[in-house]
Amino acid sequence: MYYLYNIVVYIVGLILKLIVPFNKKIELFVNGRKESFLKLSSKISKKDQVIWIHSASLGEFEQGRPIVEKLREIYPSKKIVVTFFSPSGYEIRKDYNGADVVCYLPLDSIYNAKKFMNIVQPELAIFVKYEFWPNFLNELKKREVKTILVSGIFRESQAFFKWYGGWMRKSLQTFSHFFVQEPASKKLLNTAGFKNVTVSGDTRFDRVSEILKQDNNLAYISKFKNNCYTLVAGSTWKEDEDLLVNYINNEASEKEKFIIAPHNIKTEDITHLKNSIKKTVVLFSEKDNSDLKNVQVFIVDTIGILTKIYSYADVAYIGGGYTKSGVHNVLEPATFGIPIVIGPNYSKFNEVVELVDNEACFVVDNSKKITVLLKEFFQEDEKRKKAGRRAGDYVKSKIGATNTLLKYLR
Numbered sequence: 001m002y003y004l005y006n007i008v009v010y011i012v013g014l015i016l017k018l019i020v021p022f023n024k025k026i027e028l029f030v031n032g033r034k035e036s037f038l039k040l041s042s043k044i045s046k047k048d049q050v051i052w053i054h055s056a057s058l059g060e061f062e063q064g065r066p067i068v069e070k071l072r073e074i075y076p077s078k079k080i081v082v083t084f085f086s087p088s089g090y091e092i093r094k095d096y097n098g099a100d101v102v103c104y105l106p107l108d109s110i111y112n113a114k115k116f117m118n119i120v121q122p123e124l125a126i127f128v129k130y131e132f133w134p135n136f137l138n139e140l141k142k143r144e145v146k147t148i149l150v151s152g153i154f155r156e157s158q159a160f161f162k163w164y165g166g167w168m169r170k171s172l173q174t175f176s177h178f179f180v181q182e183p184a185s186k187k188l189l190n191t192a193g194f195k196n197v198t199v200s201g202d203t204r205f206d207r208v209s210e211i212l213k214q215d216n217n218l219a220y221i222s223k224f225k226n227n228c229y230t231l232v233a234g235s236t237w238k239e240d241e242d243l244l245v246n247y248i249n250n251e252a253s254e255k256e257k258f259i260i261a262p263h264n265i266k267t268e269d270i271t272h273l274k275n276s277i278k279k280t281v282v283l284f285s286e287k288d289n290s291d292l293k294n295v296q297v298f299i300v301d302t303i304g305i306l307t308k309i310y311s312y313a314d315v316a317y318i319g320g321g322y323t324k325s326g327v328h329n330v331l332e333p334a335t336f337g338i339p340i341v342i343g344p345n346y347s348k349f350n351e352v353v354e355l356v357d358n359e360a361c362f363v364v365d366n367s368k369k370i371t372v373l374l375k376e377f378f379q380e381d382e383k384r385k386k387a388g389r390r391a392g393d394y395v396k397s398k399i400g401a402t403n404t405l406l407k408y409l410r
Helices: 002-022 024-034 036-043 058-074 087-093 110-120 134-142 166-174 183-191 204-211 219-225 238-250 267-276 284-289 306-310 331-335 350-357 367-379 381-397 401-409
Strands: 050-055 079-084 101-104 122-128 146-152 177-180 197-199 229-236 256-262 281-283 297-299 315-318 340-342 361-363
Touching: 002 024, 002 134, 024 036, 024 087, 024 101, 036 079, 036 101, 036 110, 050 058, 058 079, 058 087, 058 122, 058 146, 058 204, 058 401, 079 087, 087 101, 110 134, 134 146, 134 166, 146 401, 177 183, 177 401, 183 197, 204 331, 204 381, 204 401, 219 256, 229 238, 229 306, 229 331, 238 256, 238 267, 238 367, 256 267, 256 306, 267 281, 267 297, 281 284, 284 297, 306 331, 331 381, 340 367, 350 361, 350 381, 367 381
Parallel strands: 050 079, 050 122, 079 101, 122 146, 146 177, 177 197, 229 256, 229 315, 256 297, 281 297, 315 340, 340 361
Antiparallel strands: none
């Protein structure tokens, strides 16, 4: 199976190059990797002590970020290399100044793994949540590099726990220690023969708790809000927007304000969304020429400011609950102590399930339900504030995974 895997990696590499002219994301994926070894060679020398942190995408990077920043604080003389698999992570965080090098992880071939290790020579490797690349893991094991997994989640459906997954399970022997989010993952690893497992929780809670300490002020949002009740809808898809627009057009009070930050900010989609709303609307890109305090709906046609915008919310609607992949990040609004509304697809996210069980997050799957719920939140301050407190308290109760890891490393 291992030999077949390497053949597949080689073929995939060829196919991706052929697709480049026809797909922007694949173009970023392929061309970005051409620069990885050059970046590493120019910034890493043989004498450097290097810590390598790998994340699949942006969400996993945010989980690992508290660890990166603590390691930078504890070991200021060591160099930190951060790698990504996905363009959606790299393109947003390629200028992250908490690392000495940020680059794509080369495709998992035997040649690439050896070349990467020869340049980086890490003394510590940290993988966030998942991303198990057999050739890179094998090379780490050969070189006896301390390798740990943080915020890990394992499921019975993974190849490690199937009859045919012995060769993948062998790759897990590389890890010096597994720090997992919940007991079910520990149990699965134990049944597979791994005892070096600690249930530490999720480092994302440490990350989002730090958001409260940053400056979240946005003058134009303050002007738009104008001390009015405001619903912030983040990472919305068309299905989410259809529900919200119906409520805004037909049910909302003139005293309610709305900020919508779509997941997709293509010009044609933003224009369609704006034109579908019958109330006064302004885009982020138009804000400087608008009387913001007299506008009812603010559409965010940019990226990078949603976290700060949540600090202005009385209620948050988080999109993605009608997509196959499921609801987006609910922890950022939760840390601000506000109630959350989502669509029905959320069961694979433990934190969302727990927030729903704690009556801090509320599920809607049609226009009638969202109308009833949003009217209740608008009209019943105490109900809304109690739900928000439950959300904030939940996040506070989960903080500490980063310190558990650091104790192990020390």
